[in-house]
Amino acid sequence: MSLPTEMLPTEMTYVDLRSPGGAENMVLARGRLPQVDPGDILIRVEAFGVNRPDVLQRKGDYPPPPGASPILGLEVAGEVVALGDGATGFSVGDRVCALANGGGYAEYCVVPATQALPLPKGYDAVKAAALPETFFTVWANVFDMAGLKRGESILVHGGSSGIGTTAIQLARAFGAEVFATAGSAAKCTACETLGAKRAINYREEDFKDVVLDETGRRGVDVILDMVGGRYFGRNLATLAKDGRLSIIGLLGGARVEDANIAAILTKRLHVMGSALRPRSAAEKQAIRDRLAERVWPLLEAGEVAPVIHALMPFEEIADAHRLMEEGGHIGKIVMRIA
Ligand SMILES: NC(=O)c1ccc[n+]([C@@H]2O[C@H](COP(=O)([O-])OP(=O)(O)OC[C@H]3O[C@@H](n4cnc5c(N)ncnc54)[C@H](OP(=O)(O)O)[C@@H]3O)[C@@H](O)[C@H]2O)c1
Known part of the structure; x- marks a missing residue:
């Protein structure tokens, strides 16, 4: 030493x-x-x-x-x-x-x-x-693993969290269109101020319906998810063809209920996750x-x-x-x- x-x-x-x-x-x-x-x-x-x-x-x-x-x-x-x-x-x-x-x-x-x-x-x-913690995590999951590219779109769950506020800004800075979910009007406003095109208060609206409406039924290319089991089925339904779901947290539980996984085949989806x-x-x-x-x-x-x-x-x-x-x-x- x-x-x-x-x-x-x-x-x-x-x-x-x-x-x-x-x-x-x-x-x-x-x-x-x-x-x-x-x-x-x-x-x-x-x-x-x-x-x-x-x-x-x-x-x-x-x-x-x-x-x-x-x-x-x-x-x-x-x-x-x-x-x-x-x-x-x-x-x-x-x-x-x-x-x-x-x-x-x-x-x-x-x-x-x-x-x-x-x-x-x-x-x-x-x-x-x-x-460090949020920037390492977002870089690894959104860019390295899920491969978000300029011109693509991303849905960031927990948009007002430490992770979410980082993900919204980085995705936007690298040229992606960003959607976010959050649990209050104030949190949604913060997400939009940071660069989300549309933030969704999940207590009042269904994120799948809003994202599909906003994207002409196409869906998003990438989802960064920290909710896990409870969102799995709706996440699959919200992804576009060749979409990538990156799971980094299980705030909504690890068990998946009521998910139609046929979308993984028909839309060639990739489901991934990691812990830093x-x-x-x-x-x-x-x-x-x-x-x-x-x-x-x-x-x-x-x-x-x-x-x-x-x-x-x-x-x-x-x-x-x-x-x-x-x-x-x-x-x-x-x-x-x-
Ligand atoms: N995999 C990895 O390598 C890695 C690394 C770091 C963090 N993480 C994970 O990323 C997530 C965010 O971390 P953070 O440090 O940024 O956390 P944070 O700032 O505390 O944010 C968590 C947010 O998630 C939302 N949320 C949604 N469902 C929830 C539930 N059932 N219980 C509690 N909160 C809920 C809450 O906002 P609403 O009001 O919008 O619900 C809450 O503010 C955590 O799950 C954490 O474990 C993963």
Whole structure:
């Protein structure tokens, strides 16, 4: 490990999950700094993002993969304070944001150097901490896997979520026509402000009927779905020929009921899904490299930007989880470490 330019403490404050369960089970605690292995960088965390997978992990429904930190937290931004042997691309003192394999809810976090990116020009740590989890996920699922192309159309479910606000903007920036669903009029307005041609309040309208009406009965080329089982049949019916359904979440359950899968044959549909966290280091690095090349210029030009609903102090992490679970937020919840 290279010598840090500052004297590092031996202990840090982190969010300890005493046992799986409610938000109150998360408490601030003191513990040792994480070990910096070969290829890792150690980041002094200035801000970190809260994501729905953190809520699932807190409840015990999404255990960390083998070898990952048991501490919650999948994205951080701050300053590089130490480098593991062989870690390249960054120096001590650089300001970065990174996709973490865990351990982000802490004053110090180790990540593979291959999962870090420089802060986009003009960005502070708060704004940058809102980027990694949703931008890696949307890039991997919408562009790499579902292959959304300029001139095509996409339906983004959960359009006002952290993932949804990212997907709407990126799809629009890369020349697609965007539809979105959301659960209130205010959320729908936000989706349209971000670039959706038409947002659908799913509590009042059927997204299939609206999308088919809006597209002259053709349907959309891609659907990014976080609802899962409950939407499966209607998603198939909403896709155009050669359409691609990318499932990234199961907020509406994993069981499929009442779906006519004949459309998969007659319309040559592709059904796919993925989870980011268990992906290999090489896969995460490949996504990181594509983001640096294709998306960082858009962030720096201001064409795309994270939507930050709330910025809260580290100490209020339980309230931040409650805010996310209440579901009234639009965009991201970010925590700042003083
Ligand atoms: N596969 C992956 O690699 C990956 C990575 C990151 C996140 N995800 C998934 O992507 C989804 C969004 O994550 P996020 O961090 O952006 O979450 P988020 O900001 O908390 O947004 C979730 C939104 O989904 C909507 N929703 C629809 N049905 C819901 C239900 N039954 N229960 C709760 N919310 C419901 C809610 O808005 P409405 O008011 O519109 O209903 C809610 O605001 C989650 O399912 C998460 O697990 C997947």
